[in-house]
Amino acid sequence: MIKRSSFFVSGFLLVLVFASSFGIRSAAARTWAQVNDGDSGVNVYTVQALLKQRGYSLDVDGDFGDQTLATVKSFQGSKGLTKDGIVGPNTWEKLVIETNQGDVNVVVKALQKQLNKHGASLTVDGDFGAATLTAVKSFQGRKGLTQDGSVGPNTWAALTGNASSDGGSGGGSTRAELADTILDSSRITLATVHVSGVNDSATAKQNIIDTANGRAARRSSYGNAPGGSVTLNTSMLKGMLTIARSWRYSVSEIAGGSHSATSRHYAGVAFDVNIINGTHVSASHPNQRAFQQKCRDLGATEVLGPGDAGHSGHIHCAWPRP
Template sequence: MHKRWAFWFSGLTMALVMLASFGPAAQGVAARTWATVSNGDSGDNVYTVQAMLKQRGYSLTVDGDFGSGTLSTVKSFQSSKGLSADGVVGPNTWEQLVLTVRQGDNNIVVNALQRQLKKHGHSLTVDGDFGAGTLSAVKSFQSSKGLGADGIVGADTWAALTGNPGGGGSSRADLARTIRDSSRIALATIHTSGVSDSATARQNIVDTANGGAARRSSYGNAPGGSVYLSTSLLNGMITLSQSWSYSVSEIAGGSHSANSRHYAGVAVDVNVINGSHVSASHPNQQSFRNKCANLGATEVLGPGDSGHSTHIHCAWPRP
């Protein structure tokens, strides 16, 4: 009898120990879906990573571009937390990195929060001041995601914010798979020059969907080699497809000007919108260009611009 009770208590103790090892933090990592941010990316998620690091005392430029300085800082942070210092901001790094902000705070993390809220369609001033307007936007966002609408921005809210507007966080490969499988985005299998190689728009997306880099062409001004496509570019392409169906003629491949952003993996050329070839008289070409700019593209060219009479060129900032 005593042995049986001893065995029962031993099992109970083991179960409690195992349960304790999966406390709130561990459960949170599993429950939350985080975006993956890495070298070469740009946009609001990169800005958020940089803002968190800056607020924690690291010295770096907060500009939304994940370059060598951010890579070095991320690795340093990961090492300080006993994480694998690979420079990739995934779930484990996010969980250690994010800071909670609430009404009354005034800092660069609040600035990042406001940028994220604007990305999700909320209208507010980006000034780093967590006032009544930001509180209202946070509560509205939390309600829309089924979170407790308490206005306090902790890990659950940050995870939802840093994901795409339509759901949880997505990696570069996830975004490329969405584009590859979209019925609203046609991807060219030959260059506008007539050359066919392994750097066509479709192959760029297929290679990215498989977790690799997109190849660049090796003719004309093209430098050859490969480049990782920017997640800002990929997100932009997906969002554009929500308003129009369109055809992509070039991404990282083809021959362009010597310093073209195509070679940096941040530009896309669109030659057909809603079934009609792009021209100055196309009814959607100007609104398409305006949408590119609204999505963060800083180089938008089309009919009326030299060399772009038959396509729209949308390019995001270089990494």
């Protein structure tokens, strides 16, 4: 005689084997990233996009600041979850939205960014078309998931939680992701022409675009500029994002432009800011001293501004050379 408990256990194991064989995973089997206040990158962008699609009002910029923290807590409260502001497995399970071909929204943009993080080369336009469908199915195949092109919890978990490029971190902190987050930020404006008036392939915006695409940033080839290219420093990029939580600002130069021959700009560890909160930098700017101090607090070891020779109209923040 077979005991009922033994039959139940055997049947349950059989169901698990069947589910595993067909790429079906339970919520408990999914591995999710943990995303926290202070993180930045594509996973943060995804959290914000999902909240936005659910009707919450917040900036979708890939930077987990106070606004995102408050919104996450509000969402958690509405779902009966612990309101700790941490996006872990329980919050992800309630937050994700199934996404399919034909959808056109901000969540599709997040999906496209996630797929690009895993090696795709999609245009991030928020339109789930044929190219995105092909990329989804390819990703699902590589992860042992059902290749149905539908982005549900299993696919979202694999996209956000198992990316080698994230190094296992919740928010992602690779150089390319940091640059991508800077590009998405509504609080950072990147110059498309040098202070000198020259427009080349080494402007502040192009430096960040190149970095977001996994390329080295180019240096200018006029004046004292040495030409060539350089890899931008991740500590500097993180600093740029952190500073944006306190002020909106414009970056006039990073690795390009003509500076002193030994400038740290050419080492990829410095950036210049000429506008803070819509006002040009000057000795009388109400935020310029606090801005400089913030750079120092974040690891910059060469900070110059109004009162320093050649810096009356901008702030120069430079991190140590590698």
